[in-house]
Amino acid sequence: MDRSDAPASLWPVGMQSSVVLAFDVAPPAAQCLTARSLAQSDGAALRLGHFCSRTTFNDLPPEVVTRAKRHILDTFGAALAGSAAIEPRAVMRMLAAEPSVGSSPAWGTTHVLGSRDTAFANGVAAHALELDDTGGCDHSGAVVLPAALAALSVPVLQARVVSGRDLITAVVLGYDVSRRVLEACGGYSPHNGKGWHSTATCGTFGAAAAVAHLFRLDAERTTSALGHAASFSGGLWAFIHDASQTKRLHAGRAAEGGFTAALLAAQGVTGAAQVFDDVWGGFFNAFASESKQPEALLAEAGSVWKLMRCAIKPHASCRSNHSTIDAVLHLMAAHPGLAQQVAHIDVRLSSFVMDMCGGRDLATLSSTQMSLPYAVAISWIFGDAGLARYLAPARGNARIAAAMSLVRLHVDAHMQALEEPTVSITSTSGAVVSHHVPIPLGAPANPVSDAVLRAKFDALATVVLPRDRADALADHVLHLDEIDDARALLPLLAGHAAQHESIH
Structure with missing residues (x-):
């Protein structure tokens, strides 16, 4: 449609106004930018x-x-x-x-x-x-x-x-x-x-x-x-x-x-x-x-x-923790048995990331997801940093508390603010292995696959939607450029009457 359509109102239902809008007809001079003011503010x-x-x-x-x-x-x-x-x-x-x-x-x-x-x-x-x-x-x-x-x-x-x-x-x-x-x-x-x-x-x-x-x-x-x-x-x-x-x-x-x-x-x-x-x-x-x-x-x-x-997040934490999670997962996979022999884990990071993610407060889901020590601990202990690892039942796990006590953060004054941290793990034998992930998973240069993206969507959407509705929504989105009316998405996003357990 062209710009000649002159809509009657843009107020939400129940709040209609007598004002008539016409996108191509200028409102009174007192209510709009004049030619002079436009010239002055052509910025x-x-x-x-x-x-x-x-x-x-x-x-x-x-x-x-x-x-x-x-x-x-x-x-x-x-x-x-x-x-x-x-x-x-x-x-x-x-x-x-x-x-x-x-x-x-x-x-x-x-x-x-x-x-x-x-x-x-x-x-x-x-x-x-x-x-x-x-x-x-x-x-x-x-x-x-x-x-x-x-x-x-x-x-x-x-x-x-x-x-x-x-x-x-x-x-x-x-x-x-x-x-x-x-x-x-x-x-x-x-x-x-x-x-x-x-x-x-x-x-x-x-x-x-x-x-x-x-x-x-x-x-x-x-x-x-x-x-x-x-x-x-x-x-x-x-x-x-x-x-x-x-x-x-x-x-x-x-x-x-x-x-x-x-x-x-x-x-x-x-x-x-x-x-x-x-x-x-x-x-x-x-x-x-x-x-x-x-x-x-x-x-x-x-x-x-x-x-x-822009990046898509594979881990349920602050993005500034992702490369550290990736590094821990890599080291554990590359060195079988290391998970049972950790003496301590050291993370070298910038002062900016330290200020943002160096906390250890697990009082809420929000504070826990910001915590880099917690992210390291769950990646080490469980081998993933999915949403379930951050929820209230997991946060009280004694193994996580013990693991966090072995995570040490070291600010490197020479690091740029958003430079990704380096992880070093010292084993009980004294051996040290280190890894640095410069581009975390989910970044444009290291994207999650279509299969991983769809699995993430399915797991999240079906928390509140039946599977058939979630499938229909995904199909609409992935073919959105072929859909005549974008409002077809709206009924697919509505939940049902059943009360779901609160996530916290």
Whole structure:
């Protein structure tokens, strides 16, 4: 369909407004960017708005489409199992106290809510088990996909054909924009090193870009959505110090914030057009004053797709633990009998990884998944770092406690922030074996196979879905570019009435 469609409303069901929207008809001058103000603010945000509004499915290389479908499938699996975790269940209780009216499903549940609420709830669920993808904003899938799927339930899009190709394009743009903002902040290490959680601070822009594309907003309104998203941005690493559950909420808030930003822009509410420029109150000046690299925001846009650098997680832990897990598993496999002869395990790591993952607090699932000593212990003792090893029954295992006491961490001041650790195992005979995994499993240069990806999805999705529904969902996703109506995904994501045991 072309841009001449003039939708009646973009408000969720039950919140209809008398405002009539027409994406190609400018709102009153007082409510929109004037020609003069556009000329004055013809900066990075507007150029990014043009990029998002003009990109089509045909602009995407086949390998990007294939990668997008893999990440969509992976995110659905993480979110469906995540819906049974304690944080998403608490979110649903909160939302049920003042229920919104709508037709958007909370994945893995029987709840149907307003679109903004499900963007939040599904974002929390997608990140709840630390099994969602990484390497984007950081956790782009848990932010972008919940926002994009929520947009499919907005009334105006129910009157349109939104194809699987449309959804893929929106998701790819969401990944692209959220990562570009992070790189323009100077990258993951300096931005997160300052205490910002980039999934929350930068993910909001990706959600806004994806939803704006699905709404078919023009460049100016897409710019407004990005401007709103900047003011909805936020999220701190303070959760790391006391095993709090706040981290799980960040992806949901970013999804909800980006969704709301695009919805407001569609209604003609203008956002800051100079938000990415070198001005007082600009995003990079406020969030990354010392590390900003604003030229990265648009560098090679349309030729380098940031989705292609994202990773799928084979282990149920913080990504910064993955190469260490891989190294321990390699050493145990390469040296039969070593597991029974360990005197101690030494890990040489950067100060950044130490600060983020050096803790030993097992009070919650969240804190345990951040702990590198715990990851080493379970990889040694059980030979895997799957979700079951992180759940409450496993965390109290006396063997794990004993193993953790033999794990020693050593900060190497010469290591770069995100340089992968080196693992050395000393046996009871005094022999030492070491291994370093520079590219952890699941990274683009060391990808999980299609079979491993599908096995991960099946194991997670069937926590809350019957097997036949999980199979149908996977089939739809893997053929998404052939599906005429992306809304066919929505009923497949709904759970059934049976209450599943809480994951914690």
